[in-house]
Each structure stands twice: as C-alpha cells, then as structure tokens.
Amino acid sequence: MVADIRAALRTFYDGEMTDRASRPVAPERVQRLEDFLSALRERDATSVFEVGCGAGRDGAVIQRAAFDYTGVDLSATAIEVCSTLGLRAVRADATHLPFEETTFDAAWSMSTLMHLPNDDFGIALAELRRVVRPGGIVDIGVWGHTENRDWSSSDGRFFRHRSDETLKEELARVGTIVDFATWGWLEDAGHYQWARIEVPSQ
Template sequence: MSTPEEIAARLLQYYADEMAQRADRPLGQERTAHVEAFADDLAPTDTVLEIGCGAGRDGVILAATGATYIGVDLSPEGVRICRALGLDARVANVTDLPFEDDSIDAAWSMSTLMHLTDDQFSGALTEIGRVVRSGGMVEVAVWGHEPPLASFDKHGRYFNRRSDGGLRAALSPLGEVEAFDTWDHWHGHRYQWARVRTP
C-alpha cells in the first residue's frame, strides 16, 4: 500500500496534465440534476464550500446562485482554472481545511473523497463537520462498488470504492444521511450520491 503522500503526489501529477481537458467535459445528466437541485436549496446569504473544485464545472453553477462560493482543491492547476472563471478557489487539503469552526453553511464534494484512505476519509469528515454549521447541508458523491474495492487505476490514481451500505456507515459520523441515490451501474461499479444534515 502506498503512503498518503505518494497517493497525493500521483493525483497531483495526473490532474496537472488532465485538468484543462476536464474543464470542457460535460457533467452528465444525473450530476447536473443533483448540482442544480443543491444550488436551488442555497440561500443568497449562504457560504458554500466545494471540496475538490477541479476545473470549476460545478462551481460556476453554485456561484451563480448568489451564495458566497469557496472552492478548495489539491491541484494548483485546478485552482488556476477556477480563478480564471472568477471563482474564489484555494489550494487546500480536505483533511486540514483553512476555515474557522461553523463558518460554512453548505458543502459539496463530487468525485473527490473516493481518493482517500479510510483514515483520511474519517479525518476529512471530521474537518467538514468542524467547518459546516449545525443543520448544514453536505452532499457527497463518489464512485462505489459492490463488493467494496480499493485499487489503483492505470494512471496510478487510488480509488477507495465503498459499498452503498459502507458509504452510508462511513458518512454517519458527519450527520444523518437524508437521501441516497446511485446511477451509472456497470459490473459492480456505481456512482453514489448522499445528502447529509449535520447535527
């Protein structure tokens, strides 16, 4: 098993080369529907944090609500692209978020937390729970698998794919899972989405 530092280094290398292409890639029908529904639930007075802002595809939708948008990503290239779109984006790690306690109203994270080991995932949820206020809305989506599957892809990216039940259980320390959905099923893989309400 690689160390967390080695995993992060491989991710940074991959996304440094791929991020510009990602900016032009469509989100897909299901993801678009979910990010738009999330955006509809934001108030203009809210501060929304996107964890893993990537090339800003979700961020432009969230920022268009009038809410105060902040994006974080490990990738400096992703942050550069987001800033070019006019988004407030910063290089940061979800396991050490640079925000005050209870300073965020809602958080959104797509296709990011699946790259974390179990210990990192737990630490990320602790950080998200620290910065998101009580009663805040958190939506997370990741690639999962039945049965669970942790592996590296051909590019060296680490994926920790949980079962549906495993993801629900892993998210439970963050709060109540209010809604759960899956799509794009193939050979045990599926895209998993959950809405969590912080206590």
Template sequence: MVDTLKDPALDHFMARLAPGAAVLDLGCGPGNASAVMAAAGFAVTAVDASAEMVKLAARIEGIEARQARFDEITEIDAYDGIWASFSLLHAPRADFPGHLAALRGALRPGGVLCLGMKLGEGEKVDSIGRFYSYYSEDELRSLLEAAGFSVADTRVTTVTGMAGKPEPSISVMADG
C-alpha cells in the same frame, strides 16, 4: 465525466440552500460546479489539492479559489453547504472518517453535504494511475452517521470517469 451543467445532484444540492449561502466546493477541479453555484448566487470557496486546478477555478468570476488538501479543511461553522463530488474518493480509507469529521465541523448548523463517490470495495489504482477508495452504500451511511451527519437522500447511478469505464456511483445528501 459528469456534466455539472446537467447534474441532477448539483441541482438537488443547490435547491436545499438558502439564497447567498456560503458553499465549499471540495476538490473543485477546474471549477465547473463552482461556476454553476456562483452564477446561482452562492458565495463559493473552491478548494483543490492541485495548483493547476486552482489556477483554472480562480479564473471564474465570483469564486474564491485556494489550494488545500483534504486534511487542511479546518474551518469551524464556515459553510452552509459542502459540495464534495467525486473528490473524497481519492482519500485513503484510513483517512476518510477524519475528513468527514472535519467537514461536519466546517458546516454551520443546518448545513448540507453532498458527497459523490464510486461504489465498490477496497482501494484501487485505475488504468490511468489514479488512486480510488470504494465504499458500499451501507458503509457510507455508517461513516456519515458516525461523523455526526444525518443521511437525507441517496441516489445510485453510473458515471464514466476519466479512465473511460462506466462505474456504479452514489450521491449522498446529508444534513449536518
């Protein structure tokens, strides 16, 4: 699991935002990254499909937390930044382009998306029953560009997920 307090991608993302920027933490989990961003002075909206995770995130001071699925992100020009760290990898591949288009619409002009994904091919269920969609770096770049993003930076690394297995992953910084 990534320690968001020492996450270079989160630091890089926050450095690209203006003070007080409105940020969507998509798939916020318990709100670890939301807490870091709120403490840095950003206006954070934390969203997760899990009621339990939203309840945990809502305990963090300075965060608006709400329950929503990826397909329920319908705001237009609402955010300066969207942090989607290892959340959209749980969306089926067939739905992914639509989710990216909705996120592009939710970003204000000049906004930035940070997308964290596992690298690979196809769709799989891991050893603890969690669904994942995998993409190559080239696929992600093409899908982001088709949704209207411009890829600014990519960083390939290895993460150890909840199943305890190290896997190649990518962090993509894209401008809206």
C-alpha cells in the same frame, strides 16, 4: 505511501485539468446540483464550500446562482483554472481545511473523496462537519461498488470503493443522511453513490 498517492493524484489532475474544464457534466450530476441549490434557497443559505473544485464546472454554477462560493483542491492547475473563472479557490487537502469552525452554510463534494487512503476519508468527513454550521447540509458523491475494495487505475490514481452500506455508515459521522441514490452501474458492479447529509443542530 500516502504521500505517493497524493503526488500521483496531483500529477494526473494537473495534467488534465485544462481539458476537463471544457467537458460536459453528466446529466445526473447536473440535476443533483440543481436540487442542492434549491435546498440551499429553501434554507436561506448563503455560503457554499466545495472539496475538490477541479476545473470549477460546479463552482461556476453555484456562484452564478448568487451563493458565496469557496473551493479547495490538491491541484495547483485546478486553482489557476478556477481563478480565471473568478472563483475563490485555495490549494488545500481535504483532511486539513484552512477554515474556522462553522464557516459555511453547506458543502458540496463530487468524485473526490474516494481517492483518500487509510483513515483519511473519516478525517475529511470530520473536517466537513467542523466547517459546516449546525443545521447545514453536505452533498457528497463518490464512485463505489457492491464490495469494499482498494485499487489503482493505469494512470496511477488510487481509489477506495465502498459498498452502499459501508458508505452510509461512514457518512453518518457527519450527521443524518436525508437522501441517498445510486446510478451509472458498470459491468463490474461499480456505480456512483450520492448522499445528502444534514449536520446536527446541536
């Protein structure tokens, strides 16, 4: 089942990644990224890692801000698109990151980790904590809901939505949540969830 979910995600994103590169980014996400970059400057961070680099829209902003950027994505097309933008990007799974411990000062992941089934979300969080240095920050954004639920969209993509409370409990595995916000509430109570987590110094 997990292999089928991965295959469906790759097929969908391989097919639409080129078009995605030209789509505008939502204003809330633009603001969160600007805040993230400001926080990195305050901490004298230099290296940033992104899970789910997609078409490189966030990665290009991060790199233009003079940070050393690395991204990963399941989609081979995403890696190709990022390469044309001059971004370092590697095809990899969020649950098996091909990097040594404490490689990066910070991590960024938007609209990616809610696609992980079973216990893979927890595994991905453990991987993020492993590759981000102590004292670093991790910004994560996912689509959630007022209730925990699994569902698949008509295009075959799997989603695991969590309530705000459940998401906070799981994100605490990475470290201390220093900020949390929601926006974009939909008619069925779905909404976007964003958090900033600080990896423990020890």
